[in-house]
Amino acid sequence: MTAISVRELRKSYGGTPAVDGVSFDIRQGETVGIIGHNGAGKTTTVECLVGLRKPDSGTVEVLGLDPATRRRELARRIGVQLQDSALPDRIKAGEAMRLFASFYPRSANWRRLFETWGLDGLRNKAFGDLSGGQKQRLLLALALVGRPELVVLDELTTGLDPLARRETWELIGALKTAGTTILLVSHFMDEAEALSDRVAVFKGGRVAAFGTPDELKRAAGASSLEGVL
Numbered sequence: 601m602t603a604i605s606v607r608e609l610r611k612s613y614g615g616t617p618a619v620d621g622v623s624f625d626i627r628q629g630e631t632v633g634i635i636g637h638n639g640a641g642k643t644t645t646v647e648c649l650v651g652l653r654k655p656d657s658g659t660v661e662v663l664g665l666d667p668a669t670r671r672r673e674l675a676r677r678i679g680v681q682l683q684d685s686a687l688p689d690r691i692k693a694g695e696a697m698r699l700f701a702s703f704y705p706r707s708a709n710w711r712r713l714f715e716t717w718g719l720d721g722l723r724n725k726a727f728g729d730l731s732g733g734q735k736q737r738l739l740l741a742l743a744l745v746g747r748p749e750l751v752v753l754d755e756l757t758t759g760l761d762p763l764a765r766r767e768t769w770e771l772i773g774a775l776k777t778a779g780t781t782i783l784l785v786s787h788f789m790d791e792a793e794a795l796s797d798r799v800a801v802f803k804g805g806r807v808a809a810f811g812t813p814d815e816l817k818r819a820a821g822a823s824s825l826e827g828v829l
């Protein structure tokens with residue numbers, strides 16, 4: 601089953617193409633990484649997938665729905681953590697979890713999620729008083745509280761210390777095992793390689809290559825994904 605299907609997606613800003621004919625498919629239960637230099641069109645593509653931007657042309661289907669017209673329906677089935685996700689400074693971490701859990705028809709036990717994500721001691725802390733890493737963890741937990749079929753994570757571990765990164769990888773591993781489809785935008789090649797079944801390499805608003813990390817490295821004659829970029 602296909603979870604995400606993108607065909608000839610195009611999006612320009614002020615006449616300049618940011619995404620210039622992107623096509624790819626992601627199977628249900630698959631973890632796909634998107635890598636590429638700054639400005640390659642990764643975030644714009646992801647924003648079209650979650651219904652935050654309307655494509656100029658091309659077709660996008662996520663869980664069989666068009667995000668541009670079925671965004672609300674889709675929002676209940678996907679979890680999203682974007683680069684510039686934020687909450688009001690004064691909302692407490694526990695309040696945010698309760699609130700987000702109330703949005704979804706089959707939400708997870710948010711107290712257990714708090715424990716899993718090492719957030720238990722922060723329940724009464726205001727979002728604005730959390731450290732960068734703690735904010736990141738809370739936003740991730742919020743993306744998962746609705747028990748989504750698909751999660752979209754843009755810059756999953758940016759700003760986390762090495763230990764928190766490792767722990768986050770383990771939690772993503774558990775999500776994978778549970779059969780969740782995961783789309784992961786990352787600037788960390790080790791992360792993309794460790795977590796992804798397949799990786800899409802974006803260059804100049806296009807998908808320059810798409811394959812397993814091993815296939816990509818072999819094709820580029822590179823020993824790591826850095827050499828594929």
Ligand SMILES: Nc1ncnc2c1ncn2[C@@H]1O[C@H](COP(=O)(O)OP(=O)(O)OP(=O)(O)O)[C@@H](O)[C@H]1O
Pocket residue numbers: 613614617618619636637638639640641642643644645
């Ligand atoms: N809201 C916007 N208005 C105008 N131009 C934009 C806007 N958002 C993105 N762009 C431009 O579109 C191009 C693609 O940007 P995008 O953020 O999709 O790339 P990216 O691969 O996610 O980059 P990064 O790794 O830096 O996040 C860039 O040239 C960027 O300057």
